[in-house]
Amino acid sequence: MDVQGLQMTQTTPVPGVFKRNPPIAGEAEAIEAAKNGDAEAFSKLYALHKRRVYTLCLRMLGNVSEAEDMTQEAFLHLFRKIGSFRGESAFSTWLHRLTVNLVLMHLRKKGLNLVSLEETINPSEEDAPKRDFGSRDLQLTGSVDRVALERAVASLPPGYRMVFVLHDVEGFEHNEIATMLACSTGNSKSQLHKARLKLRELLRQPDLIAQQDGFKEVTV
Amino acid sequence: MTETKLPDFETMTPADFEQYLPEIFANGDGRVSTDPRLQTFLKNNPDCAALVRDLETIADQARSLFDEPIDPSDAVWTGIQDKLKHASPDDEDLAIPQTV
Numbered sequence: 402m403d404v405q406g407l408q409m410t411q412t413t414p415v416p417g418v419f420k421r422n423p424p425i426a427g428e429a430e431a432i433e434a435a436k437n438g439d440a441e442a443f444s445k446l447y448a449l450h451k452r453r454v455y456t457l458c459l460r461m462l463g464n465v466s467e468a469e470d471m472t473q474e475a476f477l478h479l480f481r482k483i484g485s486f487r488g489e490s491a492f493s494t495w496l497h498r499l500t501v502n503l504v505l506m507h508l509r510k511k512g513l514n515l516v517s518l519e520e521t522i523n524p525s526e527e528d529a530p531k532r533d534f535g536s537r538d539l540q541l542t543g544s545v546d547r548v549a550l551e552r553a554v555a556s557l558p559p560g561y562r563m564v565f566v567l568h569d570v571e572g573f574e575h576n577e578i579a580t581m582l583a584c585s586t587g588n589s590k591s592q593l594h595k596a597r598l599k600l601r602e603l604l605r606q607p608d609l610i611a612q613q614d615g616f617k618e619v620t621v
Numbered sequence: 622m623t624e625t626k627l628p629d630f631e632t633m634t635p636a637d638f639e640q641y642l643p644e645i646f647a648n649g650d651g652r653v654s655t656d657p658r659l660q661t662f663l664k665n666n667p668d669c670a671a672l673v674r675d676l677e678t679i680a681d682q683a684r685s686l687f688d689e690p691i692d693p694s695d696a697v698w699t700g701i702q703d704k705l706k707h708a709s710p711d712d713e714d715l716a717i718p719q720t721v
Contacts, residue, residue, distance in 0.1 A: 443705075447698060447701070451692070451693055451697070451698070452690035452691060452692055452693075453687070453690050455690070455691060455692070455693035455697070456686075456687060456690040456691050457687075459691060460686055460687075468693070469693050469694060469696065469697050472693050472697050473697050473700045473701050473704070476701050477701060477704055477705075480705070545678060545679060545682040547682070547685050547686070547688070547689075550679070550682050550683070550685075550686065551686060554683075554686070565683070569679075569680045569683035569684070570683045570684065570686050570687065575647055590643040590644060590646070590647045591643050593643065593646075593647075594642060594643035594646065594676075597676045597679050597680065598676070600679050601672075601675045601676065601679060604679070
């Protein structure tokens with residue numbers, strides 16, 4: 402199996418969740434052992450990284466079942482490709498990139514043509530954020546409940562959710578997102594802005610979240 | 622990559638601001654509310670200031686979405702083990718253990 406666009410060479414680390422984590426004790430030894438087919442080493446790598454990989458998949462897909470499937474695929478792919486990890490960047494960064502690319506490939510297979518982001522996964526009129534930025538009486542109070550934000554993100558249209566997660570959650574730059582999604586940087590900026598506007602709308606009117614098409618329960 | 626030309630911050634209208642806000646966010650460090658070039662405009666247009674505060678709050682809180690990573694169900698590891706056990710030694714790029 403090949404992952405389209407997958408950067409198996411080490412790239413500049415991204416400032417997302419994986420970059421914030423320090424090296425893990427015993428990880429380097431487990432990686433080397435796993436390269437030689439050591440079953441216990443594979444098990445240890447799974448235990449060390451399963452939560453972050455799964456959470457990434459869940460944020461990107463907004464769906465528990467798909468997130469579990471992609472977590473499984475990510476680790477199977479990792480086990481196949483671990484021999485190509487050369488340690489030039491953090492293992493977690495490498496695994497993160499691998500997972501992001503697998504999820505993007507999965508979405509392409511599902512028919513979300515990320516190549517033409519603006520035309521194909523722009524939401525319908527009813528999904529688009531309303532242009533009502535002058536409603537001060539409904540403004541957020543300076544903080545957002547994390548669970549409410551999780552639910553709102555999960556209910557976003559896929560194109561909005563993907564760019565929001567990649568930029569605001571994962572810390573990718575617009576030019577990196579444009580490369581990954583094969584769209585323009587302007588498109589990435591526009592999608593991000595629309596995603597934030599939509600989230601503002603959803604967070605100010607929580608009843609809307611449950612009404613969104615494609616909403617999937619994310620609480621586990 | 623070509624940068625979009627931004628409007629004159631001294632003379633722009635709220636409609637201009639709304640149109641160029643994605644670029645304004647992307648051009649700075651993500652903190653529009655503290656951009657010195659925009660302080661007069663935001664002071665004179667509180668609705669725009671409220672919008673900026675809300676969008677910054679959302680962006681800030683987004684980083685918390687990984688503060689508490691979630692465990693996948695045990696079925697994920699079971700599925701991985703099952704697939705590994707049934708993997709053929711002829712599989713492409715096999716570095717997979719035959720017993721897990």
